[in-house]
Amino acid sequence: MVNVAFGIVYGSGLNEYGLYLDCEGGGRSLTSYDRTMSQLFKNIRKRPQTHKFSDGVSSIMSLGEVPPCINSTAQMNWLNRGDVRKALHIPDILPPWDLCSDEVGEQYTTLYPTVKDVYVKLLSLGLRALVYNGDTDMACNFLGDQWFVEDLGLKATTEYKMWHHDNQVAGFYQQYGNITFLTVKGAGHMVPQWAPGPAFHMFQSFITNGSY
Numbered sequence: 302m303v304n305v306a307f308g309i310v311y312g313s314g315l316n317e318y319g320l321y322l323d324c325e326g327g328g329r330s331l332t333s334y335d336r337t338m339s340q341l342f343k344n345i346r347k348r349p350q351t352h353k354f355s356d357g358v359s360s361i362m363s364l365g366e367v368p369p370c371i372n373s374t375a376q377m378n379w380l381n382r383g384d385v386r387k388a389l390h391i392p393d394i395l396p397p398w399d400l401c402s403d404e405v406g407e408q409y410t411t412l413y414p415t416v417k418d419v420y421v422k423l424l425s426l427g428l429r430a431l432v433y434n435g436d437t438d439m440a441c442n443f444l445g446d447q448w449f450v451e452d453l454g455l456k457a458t459t460e461y462k463m464w465h466h467d468n469q470v471a472g473f474y475q476q477y478g479n480i481t482f483l484t485v486k487g488a489g490h491m492v493p494q495w496a497p498g499p500a501f502h503m504f505q506s507f508i509t510n511g512s513y
C-alpha cells in the first residue's frame with residue numbers, strides 16, 4: 302500500500318509539491334533530485350514501518366537538474382546574477398546557487414533519525430515554534446508534521462480549529478503551549494510562494510505572538 306502511494310506521489314506525473322498545480326514542463330522526467338531524495342531516505346528505508354521508494358521508481362531514475370514539476374529558471378537566473386550575489390555578500394569563490402545540490406545530497410549522512418529531542422529541548426528553554434504545511438503538499442505531507450507535533454508529549458492548549466485570512470478559512474491549527482501546528486489551505490510545499498497573503502498573516506501572527 303505504501304509503495305502504491307509512493308508510486309502515485311513520485312511517479313505518476315502529478316506535481317508532488319502541490320497536488321492541484323500543473324507539472325511545469327509537462328509530464329514527468331525523473332531527475333537527479335529523485336536520486337538525491339532516495340539517497341536521503343536510504344537509511345530510513347531499512348527501518349521497518351516507515352515509507353520506502355518502490356523499486357520501480359528507483360530503477361528508472363536518471364540524471365537531471367531540478368526537482369520534478371518545478372520551474373526554477375527564474376530564481377536560478379536571479380540568484381546567480383552578479384549584482385544579486387554582491388548584494389547578498391556571497392564571495393566570488395563560492396559556486397553558483399543551485400536549487401538542490403547533488404554534491405550535498407549524495408554525501409549526506411543521516412545523523413538523527415528524529416529531531417524530537419531537539420524540539421523538546423528548545424521548547425523547554427522557552428522558545429516558541431511554528432510547524433506549518435501547505436495542505437496540498439505531497440512531498441512533506443501535513444499529516445507527518447501533525448503526528449510529529451502530537452508526539453512531542455505536550456498538552457494541547459487549544460482545540461484543532463480554523464484560522465482565517467481575508468474572511469476566508471485559511472487552514473487549521475492547534476497549539477501545544479509554545480508550539481503551534483498549522484496548515485495553509487490549498488497551498489503546496491512553497492507556502493510563501495503560492496499563498497503569499499496567508500503566509501504573511503501566519504508569519505506576522507507567529508512573530509508577534511498574536512492570534513491566527
Ligand SMILES: *[C@@H]1O[C@H](CO)[C@@H](O)[C@H](O)[C@H]1NC(C)=O
Nearest residue numbers: 325326327372373374375376
Ligand atoms: C520556465 O520559466 C522560464 C522563465 O521564468 C520560461 O522562460 C520557460 O519557458 C519555463 N520553462 C518551462 C519548461 O515551462
Ligand SMILES: *[C@@H]1O[C@H](CO)[C@@H](O)[C@H](O)[C@H]1NC(C)=O
Nearest residue numbers: 424425426427428429478479
Ligand atoms: C513559552 O515561551 C515563553 C517565552 O516566549 C516562556 O516565558 C514560557 O515559559 C514558555 N512556556 C512554556 C510552557 O514553555
